[in-house]
């Protein structure tokens with residue numbers, strides 16, 4: 333099996349059960365206690381900006397992207413990123429990160445953040461967020477808070493507590509959007 337035998341696709345709801353299995357194997361039950369998990373609980377992830385790797389029709393790796401906000405800033409949070417053990421060290425993880433960053437850029441996102449190992453993500457463009465600039469809803473090793481700026485200056489706008497964007501600024505309910513139109517029409 334080589335990198336050339338792997339297909340990369342945007343995530344589809346049909347992939348969800350296999351993705352969950354991969355994440356369970358990679359992170360164990362402790363994943364529910366992680367700061368990033370707590371943030372992701374706040375709302376849906378961005379399926380169109382999340383990707384899977386397939387081999388022989390099965391999902392072998394996944395990366396998800398979730399909308400977050402902190403202070404004046406907003407960003408996508410990358411993760412979880414996981415590759416099935418049998419498929420590690422073939423460049424699949426790095427390619428998934430690259431696809432997610434390209435998709436975030438095309439969609440106009442100003443920055444991507446994550447909690448992860450700098451030695452892995454550094455060469456992909458991520459660098460440390462200065463200590464104390466942002467806070468997470470659960471304890472994290474602050475040296476693992478990383479960001480890549482798509483728009484210059486976007487990382488500095490992220491300040492204070494990071495949370496799912498829907499918790500910070502809930503999307504307007506359809507009735508709230510429709511109401512003025514109904515009023516105007518009557």
Ligand SMILES: CC(C)(COP(=O)(O)OP(=O)(O)OC[C@H]1O[C@@H](n2cnc3c(N)ncnc32)[C@H](O)[C@@H]1OP(=O)(O)O)[C@@H](O)C(=O)NCCC(=O)NCCS
Pocket residue numbers: 358359413414415416419420421422423424425426427447448449451452
């Ligand atoms: C981390 C992970 C996603 C990497 O996926 P992968 O497809 O094996 O990675 P790639 O093939 O793209 O890259 C492999 C390289 O990254 C290095 N690497 C892997 N994990 C690393 C880490 N945590 N820190 C630093 N380097 C790491 C490998 O040693 C290898 O180096 P080399 O190219 O010099 O030989 C995968 O090991 C995994 O699923 N781990 C368990 C879950 C996890 O820790 N996810 C990341 C959360 S932040």
